[in-house]
Amino acid sequence: MRKVYCLLLVLPTIIFAQEISIYGNRGMFKLQYAQPHNMGVFSFHFTPEERFESFDVDITGRTTTDRKHFFQITSGFSYAIVDFMEIRFHAAPFMKWYEASDYPEERGDEYPPIGMKEIEAGVKFGYPIIVNKQTPLLYALGVDGAIVFGPGLSTEYFSNAWENDRQFYADSFYPPYYIKPNFLPHIPHDPDYRFTGLFDFRIGPFAAHMNAGYLVTGIDENPGYVDSLEFIALERPNYFIHAFGIELIPSNDARILFETYGMFDTENNAESLWVTPGLRFGSTDVSFDLGCELGIMNPNLATEFWWKAFFTFSAGADLIKKVEIHIPIAQVSGRVYDGVSNEPLYATITFPGSDQEPIQTTKLGTYTVSLTPGTYRMHVEASNYRWKEQGVVVKDGDQLVLDFNLNRKPISKILGKIYDAETRQPVLATINFAQTELEPITSDTAGMYSITLAPGIYRLRVEATNYQFSEEVVTLAENESKVVDIALAKIPIDKATLTGKVSEVETNKSLLAQLTFVDTKIPRVTTDPNTGIFKVIVPPGTYSVIVEAADYITESAPVVLAKDETKIQNFQLKPIPKVGEKIILRGIYFDFNASNIKPESYPVLDDAAKVLKAKPKMRVEISGHTDSIGSDSYNQTLSYQRANAVRQYLITYHQIDPNRLAAMGYGESQPIADNRSKSGRDQNRRIEFKILSWE
Structure with a gap:
């Protein structure tokens, strides 16, 4: 029995035509590349295929040759939605045809089964990693997924394709000869799912590609005319898919391909x-593929080896027009180094007269800069080195190498000591270099200073607190070290003396306290712990003095001191109340039968605010009390309103946290004197503070 297999491929496409697999994806033949087409590339492929088998039959005692034909057309499209994603679709209709020889008698041909072998939809994602675009050297990783449908044959169209396929598989033709065609039946199936990992590698003219994946086949369906045992033999298993391909690319117009697919x-x-x-x-518009597929192993075919040759033609263009804008550019690189030792230098390169940003050399002294074509002045500077300039003219595509060797600046030095002209004690001073861009320097605690400078003439201006400034002109020769000591005279200072005593307001007990002169550099003054006496000499002026002692309310007072004056000012502090202690705020007055606070009450409330501010976590109860005139309910309401008025004053005018203040009204329920007398009633009308907690 003689068998011949033929495959004819014609692929008119609308794509970037190169690197297309016979299935329409970017790839070799069956193998897919990991990198999809660029965005906007659309392809259409049309692949007719015929496979036939010739065999001898006996007609009226004479031998003649019949043929079994299998036709298939694979047609579809693919489209790159973005640079890294490509979708595809293809369908494969088929036809079976039994060709009966007209010798020795005309028998005619049976009506062929026509149907759809498969319908496939897929998507591919891929991303290139370009290491070197010039070589080129790149990697690409990708994944591909597809779903394949296997529809059944129609009983309504193509003269009942299902019945025709049944006859081609199970019946015999041409009685009385009863020739059995033995075509394989069409087996419809549930969707197949294929998942494939993709990898590309290219270096120079050599490229390698690998595919590895898995095909999960759907459940095959018996069309109804296949014997159950034979159907079991025809059922498809799951497959592990593997492919490997190599390419030799001697030029952009020719490639040698070798692919294995299993x-x-x-x-x-x-x-x-x-x-x-x-x-x-x-080229990028037209390509031709010539190939020969060799079947090395195939358990489904009786022959151990078979082959088929094919030819591919493709042509097309990109759907999205991409305009490449060429930006003229040139590159200048080089090295900056010491002109004597050849050691690399860390330098700054500027381009005066242009918009080019300055650049820095690396630790190895190297630099690279991209420039638009034109004329540039390159100015190179490094610390302690003489600068150097070089003009350069660059054209589009130039790659120039320009090195700079710099010479050290001559080194000179000024050093010395700053000291008090009267006591010769060291002075902490600032040295400025007038009419230069040099940063000021400071002498150390020993009065010493030192600075390295280029040769030249310098004017040193030395300043220190409470001293008159001094200037010196110094001339430095190359590599000269000059000692310049500078004496500063103190500025005459007017003086005044403040003295006094800090004590407790009620007992006159001497207190250990601290006095702070607000917004001055005058150090804090501490009283004598036994006598409470203090004494401090300060410049004349007006001061705000704050007096603080542990467990006492802080006091403050303005102090005016004249030149050569000795002023005595005593301070008396009130103790901070204890938890549970009540304090009657004398001198708080309200309008008659109202809660409006009279202005003459403000100083008393301001003193109360000082207590609250001295202890920022202290919580207090503000309680209001009345005499017995009026009803209980009226007095209860009035006493609360007055207590709350005090609370609101402290919140509004002294920013006391509301959570620290609780207002209570007790009416006439807590008298401290006899309500039958006017003086007693005056005492009972009061506001009290009760300390609730310190924390």
Whole structure:
């Protein structure tokens, strides 16, 4: 029995035509590349295929040759939505045809089964990692997924395709000869799912590609005319898919391809393997593929080896017009180094007269800068080195190497000591260099200073607190070290004396306290712990003095001191109340039968605020009390309103936290004197503070 397999491929496409697999994706033959087409690339492929088998039959005692034909057209499209994503779709209709020889008698041909072998939709994601675009050297990783539908045959169209396929598989033709065609039946199936990992590698003219994936086959459906045992033999297993391809790319117009593509039956441990060498010729618009697929292993075919040759033509263009804008650019690189030792220098390179940003050399002294074509002045500076300039003219595409060797500046030095002209004690001073851009320097605690300078003439201006400034002109020669000591005279200071005593307001007990002169540099003054007496000499002027002692309310007072005056000012502090202690705030007055606070009460409330501010976490109860005139309910309401008025005053005018203040009204329920007398009633009308807590 003689068998011949033929494959004819014609692929008119609307795409970037190079690097297209026979299935329309970017790839070799069956193998796919990891990197999709660029965004906007659309492809259409149309692949007709015929496979036939010739065999001898006996007609009226004479031998003649009949043929079994299998036609298939694979057609579809793919489109790159973005640079890293490509979708595709294809369908594969088929037709079976039994060709009966007209010798020795005309028998006619049976009506062929026509149907759809498969419908596939897929998507591919890929990303290139370009290491060197010039070589080129790159990697690409990708994943591909597809779903494949296997529809059944129609009973309504194509003269009942289902019945025709049944006859081609199970019946015999041409009585009385009863020739059985033995075509394989069409087996519809549930959707197949294929997942594939993709990898590309290219260096120079060599490229390698790998695919590895898994095909999960859907459940096959018996069309109804296949014997159950034979159907079991025809059921498809799941497959592990693997492919490997190499390319030699001697030029952009020609490639040598070699591909292996295999499917491993994971259930029966059986391998199917195809090897395809080929050539690819063409430009970005037209390409031709010539290949020969060799079937090395295929358990589904009786022959151990088979082959089919194919030809591919493709042509097209990109749907999205991409305009490449060429930006003229040139590159200048080089090295900056010491002109004597050849050691690399960390330098700054500027481009005076242009908009080019300054650049810095690396630790190795190297630099690289991209410039638009034109004329530039390169100015190179490094610390302690003489600057250097070089003019350069660059054209588009230039790659110039320009090195700079710098010479050290001559080194000179000024050092010395700053001291008090009267006591000769060291002075902490600031040295400025007038009419230069040099930063000021400061002498240390020993009065010493030192600075390295370029040769020249310098004017040193020395300043220190409470001293008259001094200036010196110093001339430095190359590599000269000059000692310049500078004496400063003190500024005459007027003086005044403040003295006094800090004591407790009620007992006159002497207190250990601290006095602070607000917004001055005068150090804090501490009283004598036994006598409470203090004494301090300060410049004349007006001061705000704050007096603080532990467990006492802080006091403050203005102090005016004249030149050579000795002033005595005593301070008396009130103790901070204890928890649970009540304090009657004398001198708080309200309008008659109202809660409006009279202005003459404000100083008393301001003193109360000082207590609250001295202890910022203290919580107090503000209680209001009345005499017995009026009803209980009226007095209760009035006493609360007056207590709350005090609370609101402290919150509004002294910013006391509301959570620290609780207002209570007790009416006439807590008298401290006899309500039958006017003086007693006056005492009972009062506001009290009760300390609730300190924390």
